[in-house]
Amino acid sequence: MTLYDHYLAAQGQVSTDSRQPQLGTLFFALNGPSFRGAAFAPGALAAGARHAVVDDAALAATDAARYTYAADPLAALQALAQEHRRHFRGPVLAVTGSNGKTTTKELLTAVLAQKYNVLATSGNLNNHIGVPLTLLRLRPEQHELAVVEMGANHRGEIAAYCQWAAPTHGLITNIGKAHLEGFGGEEGIALGKGELFDYLAAHQGTAFVNTLDAKLPALAAAVAWRISYPAPSDSYATTLLGADPALRLRLWDGTGVAAQLTGEYNFPNMAAAAAAGAHFGVPTTQIAAALGAYNPQNNRSQLLRTVRGNDLILDAYNANPSSMAAALRSFASRPTAADQSRWVILGDMFELGDSALAEHQALGELLAELQLPNALLVGPLLQAAAQTHPAAHHFATKAEAAAWLAAHPLAGQLVLLKGSRGMGLESLLDVL
Template identity: 35%
Template sequence: MIQSCSFSRLAEITGGHLRGTDGHFQSISTDTRRMSQGDLFVALIGPNFNGNRFVGQARQNGACAALVSEYSDSPLPQIRVENTLVALRALAADNRNQFGGLIFAVTGSNGKTTVKEMLASIMAQSGSVFSTRGNLNNHFGVPISLLQISAGHEYAVIELGASAKGEILFNTQLVQPDVAIITNAGEAHLEGFGSKDVIVRTKGEILAKLGKSGVAVLNMDDPAFGVWSSLLTEAKLVSFSAKGNPRSSVYAQHIERDESGVRFDMHFQDQRVAVSLPLPGLHTVSNALAAAAAAWSRGVSPRIIQQGLQRFSGVASRLQFRQWGSVQIIDDSYNANPSSVCAAIEVLSQQPGYQVAVLGDMAELGPEAERLHASVGKAALEYGIDRLMATGQFASVLADSATGIGESFGSKAELIPALVSIVEKQPMTTILVKGSRGARMEEVINWLEQKTVQAAKRNTESNADNNMKKMDDNKC
């Protein structure tokens, strides 16, 4: 938070009532398991939880007070409000209004987390930056993120996600961004939106609060570019293009891609810088351009942008490469939708060795789920990878659509032995692991790492035994 807040002022901001002695706090927590000494505990309520029941635990773990919708018997000072989420947002709005720095907000079906981190890396060359931590990008997470902005920050990069129409507008009203970025519009969360057109309009909600001094950063390569740009009335438009469209504000040319990453020339009207990133795929170029365009729109020089991008090393579980002996893992297990899976398979197709895609379900696709899973299987076939191994509800759809290379498994536990068998037979294997959050595909990586380490240990022990035997034979 920008500055400490008294319990009585919190009651004033939220329209609540304080019971107990007054005091101060400068940080909040919604989880008693991750609480720091002196936090305000915010007792949120959801379909499967009621924070009001944990006030006593919050006191034991160091909370100085609690924001509740029901008083508890705990002696902890409590500010009672009608709705704790509404109250949390009111407190977040107060902190936002105290912040005098620049706020960037980013949304999109794919790439928003990577763009957020790339932009944070760029802006860190000019000052102190706060960026959304983890996946705090929904109606709970955004106010929590805003409350993590402190007096020492000069810039903030806030990620906005959505699973239904109106959610981005709801959070944009709270964030009030100076610069709004839309990476693209795909078919993520189709179940909640109903159609691609609704997804496009929902992503455009981030532009709603931009005034004369605001900037909209839009992807000129996306079919929705015209729709989004038509929503602008006063804000400045800055565009980017990974396809090299010279009409855009920032664009790429001379793109070179291989298993080590991408290299390209980034053009800013009459200036050009060379960029090299240790991240594969054309989508990496688009993400870098989005971040660069946002920074450039606020006066950051191309040279500083280049330096910031060079310092970016990637985001955990998003196309992260790991090497275990002759096995190369592409860990993209954090989440999945049709376009992001196809982009990951394209990256896999450029890697050395026997290429295996291990895929879990893509969630929240609604009535289109079967068709979209089949489209991914067909893409795997078109990219020419060697094997597709699928698990989950739509495993058979994925496998059947990848004719000749697809195989389905009833569980991850059944898949692992088959995958280990492939690894043992091939001199070099590259394995892509991807699925939606609920598929928990990181378990495949953990199991595979364990099996690989055990196999390496056995090989080492076997070689040591053979060497000892040779030494004994030589003594004879």
């Protein structure tokens, strides 16, 4: 049997984690930095997996019916996903960008699901393992359209994902200062994210182009089929009417949208979903309903009222210089009640390489420019921001910040909580 035959025999159930339920799965023994996956393959089979792909030739030789040898099980997983993608005839919409990928993917899925049976990336499984796992969840007899999120931290990744996913449509949310370390600067980021539009240009695909980002029209210039949003002069004119406390939009035909998503920086993400929905024939009334019903989760642009009466914007899933600046500018413009003050609680930004010091110093300068004196800065990197914004309180650790908040409780305030995923700032909710 070929590996694809084993995949079909497993009814498309694929596993890469022996700790998960294995009944009937095709198990790929992937290696990690401190373990060899083949060591877990016998346990996966004992737990009910149908077949295992391993890089241990001796183990595979013990039972050819239950093991397939692959010198690189990860490459085998990726090749299997590429082969399976060929059996799907519906549109595949790829989503990448520096900020807002997951939110945009979820908005797209909500809108397109009004008309189609949609397969979408689960959570943020958008890397070299997550993309093939997403593709292997495609059921050609069931799904009509796929939305595949693609993350990257160096050049060449998006190009590889496109070879596996073969997208027919693509969307780049924006080009910002994310993963500067891996991409080698802003030009590298644009080229890396632009690999999606390069693929579409070479394969007669369709690009959705955010005209609010000046870099994107140029990156999409070679794509024959382009759909622009959200400017009034472009294909699908979506207008921002307000952003307090949540976004209010008007679609091109006058249909209004009352969203549950906060922050002006999320406007292009909603406009993207609206444009894609219109392109795929979703009626504007259903587009508006889907956008209005979307309720953000997972620490992304969530509006919360805490037990102490604080109005909290929880945006602690990730952070980079671009997303941090957008969030702070939006927050600074948000009106407050007569007895409220604005407080920002920020965590370190990671993966900035040689730019880390300068970018954290610039963050302090931005806080001063926006007149946000009530700033709690958490993490060793943000000490640089405290030097350029002396009014801020700096804490080396979350524990120190939590102790300060316990001694100086905030109540009835407007609070922004934002930092890189590794900071885990959502743990401070207990003292807010």
